[in-house]
Structures are given as C-alpha cells and as structure tokens.
Amino acid sequence: MRIMVLGGDGYCGWGTALYLSGRGHSVAIVDNFMRRQWDHELGAQTLTPIRSLAERVKAWNELTGHTIDCFIGDVTDYDFLANVFSQYAPEAVIHFAEQRSAPYSMIDRKHAVFTQVNNVVGTLNVLYALHEHQPDCHLIKLGTMGEYGTPNIDIEEGYINIEHNGRKDVLPFPKQPGSFYHLSKVHDSHNIMFACKSWGLRATDLNQGVVYGTLTDEVALDEALINRFDYDEVFGTVLNRFCAQAAIGHPLTVYGEGGQTRGFLDICDTVRCIEIACLNPAARGECRVYNQFTEQFSVLQLAQMTAAAAEQLGLKVEIEHLPDPRVEAQKHYYNAKHSKLIDLGLQPHLLSNTLLDSLLNIALRYRDRIDPALMLPRVNWRSAHNDRKAAVCTLTGTTVA
Amino acid sequence: MRIMVLGGDGYCGWGTALYLSGRGHSVAIVDNFMRRQWDHELGAQTLTPIRSLAERVKAWNELTGHTIDCFIGDVTDYDFLANVFSQYAPEAVIHFAEQRSAPYSMIDRKHAVFTQVNNVVGTLNVLYALHEHQPDCHLIKLGTMGEYGTPNIDIEEGYINIEHNGRKDVLPFPKQPGSFYHLSKVHDSHNIMFACKSWGLRATDLNQGVVYGTLTDEVALDEALINRFDYDEVFGTVLNRFCAQAAIGHPLTVYGEGGQTRGFLDICDTVRCIEIACLNPAARGECRVYNQFTEQFSVLQLAQMTAAAAEQLGLKVEIEHLPDPRVEAQKHYYNAKHSKLIDLGLQPHLLSNTLLDSLLNIALRYRDRIDPALMLPRVNWRSAHNDRKAAVCTLTGTTVA
Numbered sequence: 001m002r003i004m005v006l007g008g009d010g011y012c013g014w015g016t017a018l019y020l021s022g023r024g025h026s027v028a029i030v031d032n033f034m035r036r037q038w039d040h041e042l043g044a045q046t047l048t049p050i051r052s053l054a055e056r057v058k059a060w061n062e063l064t065g066h067t068i069d070c071f072i073g074d075v076t077d078y079d080f081l082a083n084v085f086s087q088y089a090p091e092a093v094i095h096f097a098e099q100r101s102a103p104y105s106m107i108d109r110k111h112a113v114f115t116q117v118n119n120v121v122g123t124l125n126v127l128y129a130l131h132e133h134q135p136d137c138h139l140i141k142l143g144t145m146g147e148y149g150t151p152n153i154d155i156e157e158g159y160i161n162i163e164h165n166g167r168k169d170v171l172p173f174p175k176q177p178g179s180f181y182h183l184s185k186v187h188d189s190h191n192i193m194f195a196c197k198s199w200g201l202r203a204t205d206l207n208q209g210v211v212y213g214t215l216t217d218e219v220a221l222d223e224a225l226i227n228r229f230d231y232d233e234v235f236g237t238v239l240n241r242f243c244a245q246a247a248i249g250h251p252l253t254v255y256g257e258g259g260q261t262r263g264f265l266d267i268c269d270t271v272r273c274i275e276i277a278c279l280n281p282a283a284r285g286e287c288r289v290y291n292q293f294t295e296q297f298s299v300l301q302l303a304q305m306t307a308a309a310a311e312q313l314g315l316k317v318e319i320e321h322l323p324d325p326r327v328e329a330q331k332h333y334y335n336a337k338h339s340k341l342i343d344l345g346l347q348p349h350l351l352s353n354t355l356l357d358s359l360l361n362i363a364l365r366y367r368d369r370i371d372p373a374l375m376l377p378r379v380n381w382r383s384a385h386n387d388r389k390a391a392v393c394t395l396t397g398t399t400v401a
Numbered sequence: 402m403r404i405m406v407l408g409g410d411g412y413c414g415w416g417t418a419l420y421l422s423g424r425g426h427s428v429a430i431v432d433n434f435m436r437r438q439w440d441h442e443l444g445a446q447t448l449t450p451i452r453s454l455a456e457r458v459k460a461w462n463e464l465t466g467h468t469i470d471c472f473i474g475d476v477t478d479y480d481f482l483a484n485v486f487s488q489y490a491p492e493a494v495i496h497f498a499e500q501r502s503a504p505y506s507m508i509d510r511k512h513a514v515f516t517q518v519n520n521v522v523g524t525l526n527v528l529y530a531l532h533e534h535q536p537d538c539h540l541i542k543l544g545t546m547g548e549y550g551t552p553n554i555d556i557e558e559g560y561i562n563i564e565h566n567g568r569k570d571v572l573p574f575p576k577q578p579g580s581f582y583h584l585s586k587v588h589d590s591h592n593i594m595f596a597c598k599s600w601g602l603r604a605t606d607l608n609q610g611v612v613y614g615t616l617t618d619e620v621a622l623d624e625a626l627i628n629r630f631d632y633d634e635v636f637g638t639v640l641n642r643f644c645a646q647a648a649i650g651h652p653l654t655v656y657g658e659g660g661q662t663r664g665f666l667d668i669c670d671t672v673r674c675i676e677i678a679c680l681n682p683a684a685r686g687e688c689r690v691y692n693q694f695t696e697q698f699s700v701l702q703l704a705q706m707t708a709a710a711a712e713q714l715g716l717k718v719e720i721e722h723l724p725d726p727r728v729e730a731q732k733h734y735y736n737a738k739h740s741k742l743i744d745l746g747l748q749p750h751l752l753s754n755t756l757l758d759s760l761l762n763i764a765l766r767y768r769d770r771i772d773p774a775l776m777l778p779r780v781n782w783r784s785a786h787n788d789r790k791a792a793v794c795t796l797t798g799t800t801v802a
Contacts, residue, residue: 078510109479109529113522120521120588121514124581128510132785152570153563162554162563162575167734169553171575174563175591180525183595187521187588190576194584198728198782327599333568381599384533 001278002026004088006075006126007096008068009053010035011228012142012211012270016094018218018225019271020278021066028069028088029053030081030097035228038104042388044232044374047244047366048214051224059224075122078129085133092138092278095126098184102146102326103234103379105181107386112180119184120191127195138281139192139203140274145263145293145336147186147207149176150329155336158205158289173289178328179381189289196287203286204277208270209263209293212239213355214362216268227267229362232374234388239264239302239351240359241375246310246317247363248370255377256324258300259331263293263338266349276344291338294348309356313364325377402679403427405489407476407527408497409469410454411436412629413543413612413671417495419619419626420672421679422467429470429489430454431482431498436629439505443789445633445775448645448767449615452625460625476523479530486534493539493679496527499585503547503727504635504780506582508787513581520585521592528596539682540593540604541675546664546694546737548587548608550577551730556737559606559690574690579729580782590690597688604687605678609671610664610694613640614756615763617669628668630763633775635789640665640703640752641760642776647711647718648764649771656778657725659701660732664694664739667750677745692739695749710757714765726778 003020007013008029021027031053039045051059057068069088073080075097085093098119099105105115123141130137148155151174160173172193175186192203214229230236231244242252265273273292282288297305303319310317324330342348349355363370379386404421408414409430422428432454440446452460458469470489474481476498486494499520500506506516524542531538549556552575561574573594576587593604615630631637632645643653666674674693683689698706704720711718725731743749750756764771780787 109525112529113525116521116525116588116592117518120517124510124514124517128513128785151572153565153568153572160563160565160575162561164554164561167554171552171554172577174561174572174575176573177591177595180592180595183588183591186591187517187584190578190584190587191517191581194578194581199785384529384600 001091002089003278004028004030004090004093005096006030006093007098009033010096011230012267013096014227015216015219015267016271016274017068018060019216020275021060021068022064022218023275028071028090030071030073030075030084032072032074038235042232042234044234045369047229047231047363047369048226049369050226050228056225059222063221075125076118078125081125082129082133085129089134090137092140092281093126094274095123095139095141097122099181101235102179102181105179106379106381107388108384115181116184116187120187123188123191127191127201130201131195131199135199135201138278139201140277141188141192141203141205143185143189143205143207144182145207145209145291146182147175147177147189148173148336149178150332150334151176152333157291157337157340178326193287196285200285202282202284203288204282205287205289206273206277206292207289209265210237211265211267211270212237213267213359215358216271231370233377234379238299239306242303242306243359243363244370245375246306246315246360247367248372249316250372250375251318251320252303252306253375254299254303254319254321255326256321256330258303258321259298260328261296261298261332261334263291263296263336264351265293266351266355268349269294269346273341273346276341276346280344290340291336292341293338295350296334296336306356309353310360313357313360322377325380327381402492403490404679405429405431405491405494406497407431407494408499410434411497412631413668414497415628416617416620416668417672417675418469419461420617421676422461422469423465423619424676429472429491431472431474431476431485433473433475439636443633443635445635446770448630448632448764448770449627450770451627451629457626460623464622476526477519479526482526483530483534486530490535491538493541493682494527495675496524496540496542498523500582502636503580503582506580507780507782508789509785516582517585517588521588524589524592528592528602531602532596532600536600536602539679540602541678542589542593542604542606544586544590544606544608545583546608546610546692547583548576548578548590549574549737550579551733551735552577553734558692558738558741579727594688597686601686603683603685604689605683606688606690607674607678607693608690610666611638612666612668612671613638614668614760616759617672632771634778635780639700640707643704643707644760644764645771646776647707647716647761648768649773650717651773651776652719652721653704653707654776654778655700655704655720655722656727657722658731659704659722660699661729662697662699662733662735664692664697664737665752666694667752667756669750670695670747674742674747677742677747681745691741692737693742694739696751697735697737707757710754711761714758714761723778726781728782
C-alpha cells in the first residue's frame with residue numbers, strides 16, 4: 001500500500017514508518033521536526049542519541065534497499081499538506097503529527113492554546129485534504145485512551161449501547177479527558193466523526209494506551225536507526241521514565257498513591273496495530289474506534305515490577321510517592337475493552353521480565369546522557385503558570401533574559 | 402451584581418446587556434464588532450437598522466440613567482481580556498463572544514478553522530483569566546442544543562445516568578454535533594468541565610435552542626436601541642428568516658422534508674434565563690448544564706404557523722421544500738428535557754399568533770431592506786468550498802479580483 005506517516009520523525013511515527021517500509025509498503029514521512037524543537041525548549045533530550053531524519057532514512061535505505069520519501073513541513077500549513085496529498089496520493093494516512101504530552105499542554109495558557117490549536121487545526125486540515133484530494137484514502141488517527149478518563153463503568157471501544165427511558169441508541173462513549181492535551185484529542189475525535197458522516201470519509205481512530213519500549217525489529221538493525229526514548233517529566237512515558245530512574249539509582253517517582261490504572265502496550269504492538277488497521281480499512285462514511293493497548297497496570301504495579309527487575313540486575317531502587325501534580329483519581333475502577341484489534345489478528349507482546357531487562361539495559365547503556373533534574377514533576381495541573389523555562393535556565397547555570 | 406457580557410454588541414448579547422442593566426445590575430460589554438464585520442463579508446445586513454454600540458449605549462443612558470461600560474477588544478487577545486477581568490472584577494461573566502453560525506463554519510476550510518480556533522481559544526482565554534484573576538466569578542457560557550444532535554433517546558440536561566454491565570455512573574451526555582460550529586461548542590463544553598474540575602471554577606453551560614424575536618422590553622423603549630434581526634441564510638435563525646420571507650412574498654424555504662425538530666425560545670426568555678443563572682450561581686468546582694429552550698417545533702410546523710399568521714395579515718405565502726444543504730436527519734425522534742431553568746423560576750413566553758404578528762410586522766416595517774438573494778441556501782455541507790464571496794460579488798454587479 002501507499003502509506004503516508006504524518007509525524008514520522010517522532011517516537012511512534014519512526015517505529016511505524018520503518019515497520020511498514022520493512023513490510024513492503026511504500027512509505028512517506030511528513031514531519032516538521034517540532035518534536036525535536038520541544039526538547040530544546042525544555043532543555044531535555046532523548047536518552048538514546050537519535051540521528052537526523054535525513055541520516056536515518058539514508059541508513060535504512062543502505063541497510064535494506066527500501067526508500068522512504070520525506071516531505072518536510074507542517075500539517076497546520078494547508079497549502080503544504082494539500083500539495084503532499086495530491087503528489088503522493090496515499091491509500092492510507094497515519095496521523096501522529098500532534099503535540100502528545102499532557103504535562104506540556106498544562107505548562108501555562110500559551111502551551112494549552114498551542115496544543116489545542118496545533119492538534120485541532122492539523123486534523124481539520126487532514127480532513128479537508130482527504131475530502132478535496134483523496135476521498136477514498138483511509139485515515140488512521142492516533143487518539144488516546146485518556147480521552148475516556150476513568151468512568152465507573154466498563155470502557156467500550158468508542159461507542160456504547162445506551163438504553164434510557166425505554167428507548168435505545170448506540171452513541172459515542174462519553175469522554176472525560178484529564179488535560180488540555182487529552183481534550184485536544186477528544187476535539188479531534190468529534191471532528192473526525194462528523195467528517196466521516198458528512199463527507200463519506202473512512203477513518204479509524206486508535207485510542208492508544210501508554211506506549212513503552214523503543215526497540216522494534218527494524219530499529220534494532222543498526223545504531224543509526226535508533227528510536228527516541230524519552231524519560232523527562234514532560235515527554236517521558238511512565239515505564240520508560242522508571243527504567244531511566246532505575247539506571248541511575250534515582251527513586252521511581254510515583255505520583256500520589258499510584259493506583260492510577262491505565263492501558264499499556266509495547267511499541268512493537270503499536271506498529272503492528274497500525275498495519276492491521278491499514279490492511280482492514282474502514283468503510284466509506286465509517287468512523288471506527290479501536291482501543292489500542294494490550295494490558296492494564298496501575299502506576300504502582302509498574303514501579304514495583306521495574307524495581308524487581310532492576311534488583312535482578314544488581315541495581316538498588318526505591319519507590320518514592322510524590323504529591324500528585326495532576327488532578328486525577330488515585331484509586332478507581334478501570335476496565336477498558338480492547339478486543340477489536342485482537343479480533344483482526346494482533347498477537348500481543350506482553351510485558352515480561354525479559355522486556356524489562358532489555359529496557360533497563362538500554363537505560364544503562366546511555367545512562368551518561370541522563371539528567372536527573374528532568375525527572376521530577378514541575379508542571380502542576382492546578383497552576384495557571386508553571387515556570388518550566390526558568391527552571392531549565394537555573395539548571396544550566398545560564399541566565400536567559 | 403457586577404456582570405460582564407462578552408459579545409454584548411451581538412443579537413443575544415445586546416438584549417441581555419440591556420435587560421441586566423435595566424434590572425439594576427452593573428453591566429460591562431466586551432466586544433470587537435466582528436459580528437458586524439461578517440455582515441460586510443457576506444454582503445448581508447440585519448433587517449433592522451441597528452446603531453453603533455457607542456450610540457446605543459448613549460441612548461440607553463439618556464433614556465434610563467443607567468450606564469453600561471464598554472471594553473472594545475478581542476477575547477482571543479489574552480492580554481486585553483486579562484486586563485479587563487482585573488479592571489472590572491465581575492461577579493459573573495456571560496460568554497456570547499463566539500462565531501455562532503453553522504453555515505458560516507461550513508463555507509470552506511478557512512471558515513471552519515476560523516470558527517473552531519476563535520471559539521476554542523476565546524473560551525480557553527476566559528477560563529485562564531478566571532483562574533488567574535477572578536476565580537470566584539461565575540462563568541455563564543452559551544452552548545447550543547445542537548451539541549446533542551438527534552439521538553434516539555431522551556436528551557438530558559448535560560449529564561446522563563448510565564447503567565452498563567451491572568455498574569453505574571453519571572457521565573457527560575454523548576454529543577453528536579452537526580457542523581464545525583456546533584463542534585466548536587462541544588469542544589468548549591469539554592474544556593469548561595475540565596477547568597471546573599481542575600481549578601475549582603464555577604460554570605453554567607447553557608445549551609440554548611434556536612432563538613427568535615427581537616423585541617425585549619428594553620429594546621422596545623426606543624428605535625435607537627433596536628436589536629439585530631438576521632434573515633440571511635448564514636446568520637438568520639429560521640423563524641426570523643420565515644417572517645422576512647413572508648413579508649416580501651418569498652416562499653418559506655424549508656430544507657428537505659422539514660421534519661427536523663429543535664428546541665426554540667423567544668429572546669425575551671434568553672435574557673431572563675441569563676439573569677436566573679446569574680442569581681443562582683454554580684458552586685465552586687461545579688459545571689452545570691441547563692437546556693435553555695421553551696418549546697419544540699419541527700421546521701415544517703414553524704413554516705405552517707408563519708404562513709397561517711401571514712395569511713391573517715393579508716400576505717400570501719407559499720412553502721417551498723428545497724434540497725437540504727445540511728447533512729442531518731429529516732425525520733427523527735426528539736425529546737429534550739428543559740426543566741432546570743423552569744425549576745429556578747423561568748416563566749416561558751410561548752410562541753403565539755400575537756408574537757408571530759409582531760415579528761411579521763417588524764419584517765413588514767423594514768421590508769425595503771430585505772435582499773431576497775440572501776435567503777436561499779448557498780452553503781452546502783457536502784462541499785469543501787462554497788463560493789459565498791463570489792456570489793456576493795455577482796449580486797452587487799461588481800467584480801472583485
């Protein structure tokens with residue numbers, strides 16, 4: 001298939017682009033390198049020394065003979081995006097090109113507004129580009145399990161049968177997102193449903209859980225292909241962060257009681273889910289929703305599992321409970337359905353000691369790149385301003401006006 | 402009370418500002434006159450010759466002795482907005498300052514993006530201004546009944562009790578909005594719920610039905626206070642448009658079968674609902690939702706009622722069914738609850754022959770200002786581009802490059 005990966009230089013995007021290319025699909029990456037820019041802004045960097053997109057794509061070509069086309073630009077720039085759609089004529093477009101960090105969106109008003117405008121306008125542009133230039137192309141959009149929040153009922157995959165006062169309907173599952181970032185994804189989901197209904201577009205909205213890991217088979221081929229591994233408090237997903245903390249003997253930072261339960265998946269499954277969605281497109285006019293995760297854990301469970309695996313490697317690790325910087329339930333019912341991708345053939349890679357070993361070993365390998373000051377939460381959900389930039393200046397010892 | 406009306410120069414805003422001022426509240430209007438600008442863009446004008454805000458407010462002061470403060474600026478400009486909040490220190494803020502036309506949002510991509518960015522960013526700014534400067538101030542936000550769409554179950558007021566697989570929760574009522582404008586209001590609703598929960602703000606989200614009428618008691622005092630009466634296909638609400646059509650012998654344009662059923666209310670009730678919300682504020686941390694309408698009608702019913710009232714006045718009126726330019730159900734179940742404002746004391750002004758007479762008489766009085774070319778639908782939901790501007794140029798006989 002001809003597949004376009006928006007945000008293909010990012011964490012999930014890069015792994016996905018390589019996997020699809022390796023599987024014989026024609027792949028194009030669209031990216032504006034904004035994710036790299038955010039690292040500069042925050043004074044953070046990925047644990048793993050990732051190469052430039054040009055170097056990565058060249059290395060992939062030399063190693064495998066596969067070519068990946070690259071279009072450098074911003075999906076919020078419609079002229080650019082429409083031109084890319086016309087030129088590349090994709091059969092499927094995977095849309096990862098959004099600001100994806102909840103803490104980033106909660107830094108202050110500017111970051112909240114940026115996150116919602118960037119994500120909503122980018123997705124509106126994708127919808128219009130499909131409608132105008134590639135109406136048969138299948139949109140695969142990355143949503144998040146965080147759109148649902150933590151309701152006291154089972155979470156279904158996008159829609160729920162409701163019987164009310166003796167009448168019935170199948171309606172969009174009610175959303176209770178917990179940050180301006182998660183809200184932006186809810187906004188996108190509503191916009192996409194409307195576009196499918198009004199314009200007959202075909203879409204799959206993948207409500208993804210928290211992703212961990214970094215080594216997909218393709219990335220493992222060569223150091224030049226290495227993927228991001230974020231461990232900072234803003235962009236680091238929780239298990240990756242715990243592994244980085246364990247590697248330098250930093251306590252594993254659990255927010256509050258740690259009873260916050262979420263769906264998780266290995267990045268190896270992210271890339272497989274995306275191909276499954278591509279190969280089984282939604283019908284014209286259909287907006288499908290799949291919950292894309294393989295296992296549920298509480299944050300405290302993950303901390304305990306990481307600590308145990310670290311101990312096996314001779315690392316001494318403590319678990320520290322910090323005041324929760326987020327506004328969220330620290331204990332709650334959680335049972336989210338996730339059978340639709342499995343019905344289509346997904347074989348989950350479950351979290352094991354071997355995998356935790358491998359994650360910890362990556363963290364150990366690059367431990368010299370870890371800045372412990374980046375691990376403590378400095379973005380408080382309750383504050384209108386979090387001086388994230390000032391803190392960076394203090395750390396580097398440089399005064400910036 | 403000290404009440405700030407964002408969008409106080411618009412249709413509902415002006416009527417509300419005068420009503421609250423007449424009731425003895427201290428009132429400030431915040432507006433950027435964008436609504437007047439849209440008329441210029443579309444080559445349209447209100448049926449009634451409204452005066453400038455400066456003239457209106459001066460006339461109100463001369464007639465009643467009441468003063469209304471005016472702050473001219475854009476709510477998407479945070480520095481301006483935050484400054485106004487600090488300076489005026491309102492106890493309640495009524496937020497009408499949004500792009501409120503569904504067809505306008507569906508003209509093309511630029512109008513869709515403008516509508517969502519303008520509305521979402523404006524509301525985010527209001528939320529941050531409250532959090533930073535007036536955390537105890539009560540936000541009264543105008544939503545729309547169109548957020549719910551037309552589900553096959555009874556529509557509750559904002560939240561619904563759901564029992565699912567043996568467990569229960571009270572969750573936000575699922576939303577199925579039918580235009581990029583309606584979607585922008587759904588986005589706002591989610592953002593507001595989150596801000597109340599995270600920051601302890603107090604908010605009332607009023608999901609208003611379709612408003613008709615123009616003469617509130619205060620507006621009726623003097624010609625200089627006259628309110629907008631929009632009849633064009635983009636900003637004209639359906640009953641006002643039917644009256645303008647009847648006044649010039651134009652067929653009443655019903656889209657499709659006309660079975661589209663909605664909640665309606667007289668602008669006299671809009672202003673009363675707003676005061677009721679002000680006098681009964683939400684608690685800190687609470688995001689209440691009230692459905693603000695008094696009666697349900699189908700579009701065809703309204704056309705028939707208008708035609709009958711027109712006939713009594715000696716006007717001959719036909720009903721014409723046009724292909725529906727919108728993507729919507731033309732026949733559907735509709736039963737929306739609306740008891741919460743009545744429980745707080747609202748006494749509805751129901752639609753009567755007398756009221757239809759009065760509306761028709763206003764339309765007759767200003768019939769010379771009616772441009773019949775503005776009444777036919779030229780914005781098709783299914784098209785990515787609707788050449789709304791080009792049509793205006795043709796009508797005026799001027800060629801614009």
